[in-house]
Amino acid sequence: MRRSFVLAAFLALGLGMGAEAQTHVGKDAYQGLHWSVAAPQGASWTLVCRFRPVTVWVSPYERDRWMNIMTQDGRGSRHGRLPGDNGRCSLTKTGGEGSVGIALVKNGMATSAGTRDQANPAKVTVF
DSSP states (O other): OHHHHHHHHHHHHHHHHHHHTSEEEETOOOOSOEEEEEOTTOOEEEEEEEEEEEEEOOBTTBOOEEEEEEEEEEESOEEEEOSSSOEEEEEEEEESSSOEEEEEEETTEEEEEEESOTTSOEEEEEO
16 A cells, blocks of 8 residues: 555656646747758758757647657758757758758857768757
8 A cells, every 4th residue: 555655656746747847938939049050052951859848839729739849851051949948959961962061059159060971960969
């Protein structure tokens, strides 16, 4: 009996901590780290960024959508923002000429990587 009570208490506390670890960013979901993809010769690419879980406001009917990943496909250069102040991004060249590069900026400091090889993605991590 005591063992099942301790297990139930542990699970309840653990589940509560997981919910507390999420940050609610509301309607302004993309106000965190700046990211930028460079592909000066117009190469196509896929960007996958992972970050700490956040909940975002989507509509009056869905106020708390959970997310921890952002995926974008593109050609040429593009930039944007992640939802929080941390992230791990992988940029894969999917076609075209030239190289592709990714940069994440935190507190004015850029962390960047690049690749010309489709089998070897460029990876950056900022925490």
